[in-house]
Amino acid sequence: MSRKAVHIAMNGVTGRMGYRQHLVRSLLSIRDQGGVLLDDGTAIFPEPVLVGRNAERLRQIAERHGIGRWTTSLDNVLSDPGIDVYFDAQVTTARESSLRKAIAAGKHVYTEKPVADSLDGAVQLARAAREAGITHGVVQDKLFLPGVIKLRRLIKDGFFGRVLSVRLEFGYWVFEGDGLASQRPSWNYRKDRGGGIVLDMFPHWHYLLEDLFGPLQALYARHATHIPVRWDEQGAQYDVTADDAAYALLEFRSGAVAAVNSSWAVRVNRRELLELHVDGTAGSAVAGLRDCAVQHRVSTPMPVWNPDLPDPIDYLAQWTDVPDNQAFDNGFKVQWELFLKHAAQGQPFRWDLAEGAKGVQLAELAMQSSAEGRRIEVPPLDA
Numbered sequence: 001m002s003r004k005a006v007h008i009a010m011n012g013v014t015g016r017m018g019y020r021q022h023l024v025r026s027l028l029s030i031r032d033q034g035g036v037l038l039d040d041g042t043a044i045f046p047e048p049v050l051v052g053r054n055a056e057r058l059r060q061i062a063e064r065h066g067i068g069r070w071t072t073s074l075d076n077v078l079s080d081p082g083i084d085v086y087f088d089a090q091v092t093t094a095r096e097s098s099l100r101k102a103i104a105a106g107k108h109v110y111t112e113k114p115v116a117d118s119l120d121g122a123v124q125l126a127r128a129a130r131e132a133g134i135t136h137g138v139v140q141d142k143l144f145l146p147g148v149i150k151l152r153r154l155i156k157d158g159f160f161g162r163v164l165s166v167r168l169e170f171g172y173w174v175f176e177g178d179g180l181a182s183q184r185p186s187w188n189y190r191k192d193r194g195g196g197i198v199l200d201m202f203p204h205w206h207y208l209l210e211d212l213f214g215p216l217q218a219l220y221a222r223h224a225t226h227i228p229v230r231w232d233e234q235g236a237q238y239d240v241t242a243d244d245a246a247y248a249l250l251e252f253r254s255g256a257v258a259a260v261n262s263s264w265a266v267r268v269n270r271r272e273l274l275e276l277h278v279d280g281t282a283g284s285a286v287a288g289l290r291d292c293a294v295q296h297r298v299s300t301p302m303p304v305w306n307p308d309l310p311d312p313i314d315y316l317a318q319w320t321d322v323p324d325n326q327a328f329d330n331g332f333k334v335q336w337e338l339f340l341k342h343a344a345q346g347q348p349f350r351w352d353l354a355e356g357a358k359g360v361q362l363a364e365l366a367m368q369s370s371a372e373g374r375r376i377e378v379p380p381l382d383a
């Protein structure tokens with residue numbers, strides 16, 4: 001078996017996503033398994049080059065994992081013709097300019113979402129990438145969650161009949177940072193640093209909901225900043241300038257409606273941090289990160305409203321978990337493998353920067369809807 005090294009400049013690798021999901025759980029894990037096999041039998045073998053701002057932290061990560069190369073100069077690494085792919089997991093505001101440089105340098109690019117912090121920027125990136133003829137891709141990890149894979153299986157098998165509605169519930173309590181440290185970085189709560197739950201989560205909701213239920217047609221959204229003051233990584237108090245919750249109604253072209261709640265100020269009373277409750281004429285399902293429970297029309301109980309008596313029906317007991325029936329790999333890693341295959345073969349990638357731009361569009365429309373207090377059509381995007 002021949003082996004082909006693919007050199008990947010990884011920017012933002014000291015961050016939560018860059019380090020854990022993309023470096024350790026994806027690229028290092030792909031190296032451990034011997035690479036990614038192409039159809040012709042060649043194994044693509046990732047060689048990460050760490051890029052960032054803090055030399056000491058990069059050196060530590062490189063040493064910990066036996067990685068030979070790291071640099072604090074993006075320009076140097078991009079001018080190296082031996083670098084094949086540029087990957088970006090930096091804070092959102094730093095992304096657009098770095099991606100633009102990488103595209104201009106002729107590298108294939110793969111990036112975390114949102115692809116940019118404005119729709120204009122996202123569309124320009126998509127166009128530049130297309131003109132450059134490179135392979136470009138955006139992380140859409142939720143498509144590869146076990147619970148979502150099970151839900152997609154149900155849809156393909158016609159389990160739901162006609163899908164009527166979707167209730168998406170996402171969120172958990174993010175500690176304010178006084179006393180207990182916050183479990184999310186403070187830039188998430190600062191508008192000028194690319195923060196806000198709408199910009200963070202609506203790109204996910206866009207690709208996830210359209211993949212499962214088809215094109216979106218319109219939305220109404222209302223966002224809020226429930227917790228006005230938080231404490232940062234240094235323990236300093238700051239004013240929250242970004243939204244930390246959003247409540248939206250999304251309409252699909254099919255006629256189905258999704259109620260989508262996203263919040264970092266909610267205490268979890270569900271099985272998983274993300275849940276999609278889908279009701280159809282023939283059956284219903286509740287899918288999360290890993291689980292997916294179903295109830296078919298034929299086993300649907302008949303509730304009768306009577307607050308005077310204890311309800312005799314144990315509703316939750318009447319759902320059945322879809323069995324795993326297959327091995328599920330880490331979703332970030334699965335998508336990396338697909339991207340590396342496409343880049344190595346010079347093929348376009350299905351989840352590209354134009355798709356990423358649609359996610360930013362939905363976030364912008366949600367912000368606009370909230371600001372103007374009205375329902376907004378989702379126009380086709382020519383990216």
Ligand SMILES: NC(=O)c1ccc[n+]([C@@H]2O[C@H](COP(=O)([O-])OP(=O)(O)OC[C@H]3O[C@@H](n4cnc5c(N)ncnc54)[C@H](O)[C@@H]3O)[C@@H](O)[C@H]2O)c1
Pocket residue numbers: 011012013014015016017018052053089090091092094112113114139141185187200
């Ligand atoms: N796909 C997902 O599920 C998912 C989940 C969380 C975050 N994300 C995205 O990943 C990106 C990184 O998020 P994170 O949670 O890892 O953030 P983080 O704060 O943990 O990491 C940010 C990284 O960017 C670097 N950086 C570059 N310029 C910076 C600047 N000016 N200020 C601060 N840091 C700077 C930091 O050094 C660090 O390596 C974001 O764009 C976010 O939207 C995606």
